[in-house]
Amino acid sequence: MSTATPTPQAYRASLLHFHADPAFSEQAHAWHEDGLLIIADGKVQAAGDYAQLHASLPPGSVVEDHRGKLILPGFIDTHVHFPQTDMIASPAPGLLPWLETYTFPTERQFADPAHARDVADFFLDELLRCGTTTAMVYCTVHPASVDAFFAASEARQLRMVAGKVMMDRNCPEFLRDTAEGGARDTEDLIQRWHKRGRALYAITPRFAPTSTPAQLALAGELARAYPDTYLQTHVAENEDECQWVKSLFPNARSYLDVYDHYGMLRPRAMYGHCIWLSERDRERMAETQSAAAVCPSSNLFLGSGLFDFERADAARVPLSLATDVGGGTSFSMLQTMNEAYKVARMKGSYLPAMRMFYLATLGAARGMQLEGTIGNFAAGAEADFIVLDPKATPLLARRTARCNSLEELLFALALLGDDRAVAVTFAAGRRVHQRAA
Known part of the structure; x- marks a missing residue:
């Protein structure tokens, strides 16, 4: 029987996920402006700064590059x-x-x-x-x-x-x-x-x-x-x-x-x-x-x-x-x-936008008693995630080019975004939607 470890999949972009409710914690989220998400066998292996994590990838690993976009839990x-x-x-x-x-x-x-x-x-x-x-x-x-x-x-x-x-x-x-x-x-x-x-x-x-x-x-x-x-x-x-x-x-x-x-x-x-x-x-x-x-x-x-x-x-x-x-x-x-x-x-x-994104990800997982399974990028969680494009429409691109904080960027996505802002959707590490070019 083979004991080979599955080849990890890696995705580079800005990375955001939550570990607490922003309404009740000042340290509720993890944000990596140049981040890396590593997936193996349909589950999260690691999520963090690209500079710290990329050396942990096996030689020859392909990193799918989504720089300029945001990766979040589905x-x-x-x-x-x-x-x-x-x-x-x-x-x-x-x-x-x-x-x-x-x-x-x-x-x-x-x-x-x-x-x-x-x-x-x-x-x-x-x-x-x-x-x-x-x-x-x-x-x-x-x-x-x-x-x-x-x-x-x-x-x-x-x-x-x-x-x-x-x-x-x-x-x-x-x-x-x-x-x-x-x-x-x-x-x-x-x-x-x-x-x-x-x-x-x-x-x-x-x-x-x-x-x-x-x-x-x-x-x-x-x-x-x-x-x-x-x-x-x-x-x-x-x-x-x-x-x-x-x-x-x-x-x-x-x-x-x-x-x-x-x-x-x-x-x-x-x-x-x-x-x-x-x-x-x-x-x-x-x-x-x-x-x-x-x-x-x-x-x-x-x-x-x-x-x-x-x-x-x-x-x-x-x-x-x-x-x-x-x-x-x-x-x-x-x-x-x-x-x-x-x-x-x-x-x-x-x-705040930060709270709204929490409620649509980890907040929902917690309400469903599924924290650790879905809703954030904790190690071992199922690899359901999305890639959001802040330049998906001319208006979004114009507004997000002028954002001075993460809160402003998320607020623009929440107030101006729709299905067009979703570039890619992954479920259990598999690509299940790709926005048309």
């Missing part, structure tokens, strides 16, 4: 709906009519495995084009939609989290499962896909109004039976939705408390939106290490409200950024940062 999108790809940018006066008019009819088509695979392939290619290498993904109620999604992500060797939507009431008959059937399908899918290759499974009740107490109880039982799985759902997105939950669960202290009652607050639980929470709700999220996926593009598009970064940070809620396509209007995490910055300003707080 972006992580913690809340996105792959079946809504084809209905992105659909007009509606609010969340609930948007679901009825566009979302549910679109999702009906995912009973067809061929259709589900076609959309999954496009969706994943779009994520990679935007520099997103990991996402927490909602499929539809159909188990075939989950199989199609994971088959497509496995073909690309991506670290992805996904799950079958569970909903047994307040939805069209053609998308309705049952409490027992939804739980049985979910358990079958966990056993088929969870930890197969880079796949991870998420127990996925759509949101409290579309699940009976019996279904929520079974979802909670599954979360306890399979503690290393994920759990994802929506909470406190829209004021009308919150009132609806209050009428359906009159004994609950709050919308979040509905999930708490059924044992669904825990590490690896990701809650989308979290706009209309109380102080006690935020405390419970922090106590249980349940994470919030902040979806600024979607919240603005549907008029749902403005996320309160200041109060979430005061409670130390684990935070990340998410596109929430198709309520969100872009797959790009750079565009999502753009919207997040403006949402924060409208709530009277300020999001």
Whole structure:
């Protein structure tokens, strides 16, 4: 048996990654203006200054030169709906009519495995084009939609989290499962896909109004039976939705408390939106290490409200950024940062660019309990990374030529960048997207 060490791959550029949250640490990031990233067997071997590391490469090693660009960990999108790809940018006066008019009819088509695979392939290619290498993904109620999604992500060797939507009431008959059937399908899918290759499974009740107490109880039982799985759902997105939950669960202290009652607050639980929470709700999220996926593009598009970064940070809620396509209007995490910055300003707080890039990388990995696996360049982490081009457009090139600090450079990328700024995307050390010349 051969014991030869795999030939390392090396990439030279400016290098940025995080080891702490810039909101709470003054020494949160590592920045190497002339940096080198060394990859072996799909994992990070070393990351640091080129001058210090290049001598450690074996003789004859090829260094791929991206000087003038930035290498960062791949972006992580913690809340996105792959079946809504084809209905992105659909007009509606609010969340609930948007679901009825566009979302549910679109999702009906995912009973067809061929259709589900076609959309999954496009969706994943779009994520990679935007520099997103990991996402927490909602499929539809159909188990075939989950199989199609994971088959497509496995073909690309991506670290992805996904799950079958569970909903047994307040939805069209053609998308309705049952409490027992939804739980049985979910358990079958966990056993088929969870930890197969880079796949991870998420127990996925759509949101409290579309699940009976019996279904929520079974979802909670599954979360306890399979503690290393994920759990994802929506909470406190829209004021009308919150009132609806209050009428359906009159004994609950709050919308979040509905999930708490059924044992669904825990590490690896990701809650989308979290706009209309109380102080006690935020405390419970922090106590249980349940994470919030902040979806600024979607919240603005549907008029749902403005996320309160200041109060979430005061409670130390684990935070990340998410596109929430198709309520969100872009797959790009750079565009999502753009919207997040403006949402924060409208709530009277300020999001530095350094914090936004943290939330889209290590912050998301921490919220998913995956620090050390993805999200930064720690030795042994999976080699998911991107190359950003600060000269991708004429305006970006003009603005970044005048930047006097790293913060200014990142801010320009966040406010002016989009998929065009992503020159190359790598997953597990493999090139999975290359921008056209």
